[in-house]
Structures are given as structure tokens and as C-alpha cells.
Amino acid sequence: xxxxxxxxxxxxxxxxxxxxxxxxxxxxxxxxxxxxxxxxxxxxxxxxxxxxxxxxxxxxxxxxxxxxxxxxxxxxxxxxxxxxxxxxxxxxxxxxxxxxxxxxxxxxxxxxxxxxxxxxxxxxxxxxxxxxxxxxxxxxxxxxxxxxxxxxxxxxxxxxxxxxxxxxxxxxxxxxxxxxxxxxxxxxxxxxxxxxxxxxxxxxxxxxxxxxxxxxxxxxxxxxxxxxxxxxxxxxxxxxxxxxxxxxxxxxxxxxxxxxxxxxxxxxxxxxxxxxxxxxxxxxxxxxxxxxxxxxxxxxxxxxxxxxxxxxxxxxxxxxxxxxxxxxxxxxxxxxxxxxxxxxxxxxx
Numbered sequence: 385x386x387x388x389x390x391x392x393x394x395x396x397x398x399x400x401x402x403x404x405x406x407x408x409x410x411x412x413x414x415x416x417x418x419x420x421x422x423x424x425x426x427x428x429x430x431x432x433x434x435x436x437x438x439x440x441x442x443x444x445x446x447x448x449x450x451x452x453x454x455x456x457x458x459x460x461x462x463x464x465x466x467x468x469x470x471x472x473x474x475x476x477x478x479x480x481x482x483x484x485x486x487x488x489x490x491x492x493x494x495x496x497x498x499x500x501x502x503x504x505x506x507x508x509x510x511x512x513x514x515x516x517x518x519x520x521x522x523x524x525x526x527x528x529x530x531x532x533x534x535x536x537x538x539x540x541x542x543x544x545x546x547x548x549x550x551x552x553x554x555x556x557x558x559x560x561x562x563x564x565x566x567x568x569x570x571x572x573x574x575x576x577x578x579x580x581x582x583x584x585x586x587x588x589x590x591x592x593x594x595x596x597x598x599x600x601x602x603x604x605x606x607x608x609x610x611x612x613x614x615x616x617x618x619x620x621x622x623x624x625x626x627x628x629x630x631x632x633x634x635x636x637x638x639x640x641x642x643x644x645x646x647x648x649x650x651x652x653x654x655x656x657x658x659x660x661x662x663x664x665x666x667x668x669x670x671x672x673x674x675x676x677x678x679x680x681x682x683x684x685x686x687x688x689x690x691x692x693x694x695x696x697x698x699x700x701x702x703x704x705x706x707x708x709x710x711x712x713x714x715x716x717x718x719x720x721x722x723x724x725x726x727x728x729x730x731x732x733x
């Protein structure tokens with residue numbers, strides 16, 4: 385089968401790899417029909433996630449069709465169309481039961497940041513399939529559902545829920561990439577009064593306006609903090625959400641959060657950041673980090689199927705599986721290419 389393989393920092397290749405096989409009775413093999421590239425994949429390519437070894441198949445998002453099931457799989461059968469979750473949960477260990485996704489020896493991710501091959505391939509093995517796949521409703525827009533593998537639950541759980549967004553809040557999202565825009569879409573479930581989107585890409589900021597941002601700020605000149613403070617009467621924001629994974633964007637969040645506010649970190653940080661406790665210690669600030677649990681995926685799927693949430697708006701480019709190398713080039717140069725989510729299909733019907 386064709387697969388996109390990480391070959392060390394800065395190196396990737398589309399190669400022929402053996403089709404995966406069932407290892408445990410709870411496994412399923414899924415033929416991937418649609419997948420995409422995540423910002424985390426770019427972090428991996430930069431060497432920011434050293435747990436990913438050369439030779440790993442990348443990708444942790446997608447939809448597909450069940451090709452094989454182990455004897456222990458009870459909820460799915462060959463031929464079922466399914467959404468692949470970026471989290472693969474055994475459902476039995478203490479960390480699964482308490483929804484903590486970080487104990488990777490007990491809870492394994494279908495995610496190249498760790499030790500399992502991913503979805504940027506013709507086939508993928510899914511451990512603990514009963515807990516790690518979601519049935520696709522008849523007639524659902526499968527392109528839109530690809531966004532539910534990771535970015536929608538990540539933006540919602542790690543940004544909106546961790547940030548405790550409330551009606552009437554002023555929310556700032558630093559980073560208008562796919563994760564930031566997914567956070568923007570789901571923050572509106574809670575009717576904040578203002579959502580300020582901060583980025584350096586005017587095209588993404590313009591889209592953020594159409595998706596519900598009440599204010600947009602281009603931080604190309606480093607003036608975001610001053611602009612946010614002016615907009616908020618120098619009070620700062622109730623919730624500052626970091627959606628890129630850079631020290632500079634984390635610094636903006638620290639500078640704009642108001643007293644009693646929340647900083648919710650979503651971004652993958654490849655290097656340390658400075659925590660300005662000398663300024664924050666007396667301001668009753670809550671700082672949260674989180675790896676998505678995908679517990680919200682069923683709810684989000686209902687809102688997508690009902691047409692209330694429309695994540696397909698984030699898809700800007702489409703490629704075939706054999707064009708994955710070009711897709712990475714496009715996504716990696718997002719500002720020039722005006723790219724958000726790039727959809728890769730091996731089912732061009």
C-alpha cells in the first residue's frame with residue numbers, strides 16, 4: 385500500500401509499505417477513503433516531537449471503510465463506514481475511565497506523535513476499535529466528518545471547555561489556523577460576547593470574521609497586546625486560548641488575560657516557554673494544558689449532521705493520495721497557498 389512515512393526531521397516520502405494486519409482481537413483494519421494533514425504533522429516534521437521515530441506512517445485523522453475486524457470487536461463489521469478518532473482508548477484502564485489521555489502505556493493514540501502507524505495511507509490498524517471508531521450516519525458529509533477526527537474535539541475540549549468559556553465572556557484565540565478556527569466555531573456554543581482572533585495572516589483573519597469572530601487583529605507588527613487591551617478597556621480578556629504552539633503566542637496570552645481569567649493552551653510546543661509568574665501570581669489566573677480525549681466527538685457529530693456546525697468550511701484544498709507530497713508542500717506554506725485543511729482522498733468516486 386502507499387503510505388506517507390516520516391524519515392527524520394525535514395524528510396518524508398510516499399512509499400510502498402505492507403498492508404497492516406490484525407495484532408489483537410480488539411483491532412480493526414480500516415481502508416482510508418479520506419484523510420488530512422494536521423499542524424501536529426508539521427511539528428513532527430520539524431523534529432518537535434522526538435517520540436516519533438523515523439519509519440513511522442504519519443496521520444491521525446480520517447474516515448474509511450472497515451476492511452477487517454478482530455474476533456473481539458463487537459460494534460463494527462466489515463463494510464461499515466467509520467470515523468477514525470485520533471485517540472484510541474482501551475476503555476478499561478484508570479486513565480481511560482478518568483478521561484486522561486496522557487498515560488500512553490495504558491492509553492494509546494492513533495497518532496504518529498507516539499508509537500503507532502497513522503492514517504496517511506491506504507489502510508490503518510485501529511487498536512481497541514469499539515472505543516476508537518465512530519459509525520458514520522447514512523448520508524453524512526464525510527469530508528466534514530474528517531474534521532471531527534481531531535481539530536473539532538481538540539479545539540472544543542482543550543480550548544473551549546478547558547478555558548471555561550461562559551455566556552458574555554470576551555475570548556481571544558491566538559492563532560487562526562485550523563485548530564484556532566475550530567475553537568472559534570465551537571466557542572460559539574456558549575455565546576461569548578466577543579471573540580477576538582489574532583494571527584499574522586489576513587486571509588485567515590478574513591475567514592475568521594465570516595465564521596463568527598467579532599474582532600480580528602493582525603499581529604505582524606507585534607501590537608496585538610496593545611490592541612486587545614484597548615478593545616477591553618485595559619481589563620484584558622476572560623479567556624485567552626493559545627492555538628499555535630510558539631513562545632511568542634503563549635506570551636501574548638499571558639499579556640492579555642484579565643484578572644480571574646483563563647489561559648487554555650492547545651498548541652504543541654517543541655521548545656520551552658516562559659511562565660511569567662512574577663506578573664500573574666496575584667491575578668487568580670487558571671492555566672490549563674490538555675491532550676484531547678475526544679469524549680465530545682459523538683455530540684459534535686450530531687451538530688454536524690444536523691447542519692448546525694459546518695466544519696467543511698475549513699477545507700481549502702483537495703488532493704489524491706498519490707499527491708500527498710504536494711499536499712504537504714501546500715499545507716507547509718499555508719500563508720502563500722491560502723491553505724487551511726487539505727483533504728486527501730483515495731476514494732475519488
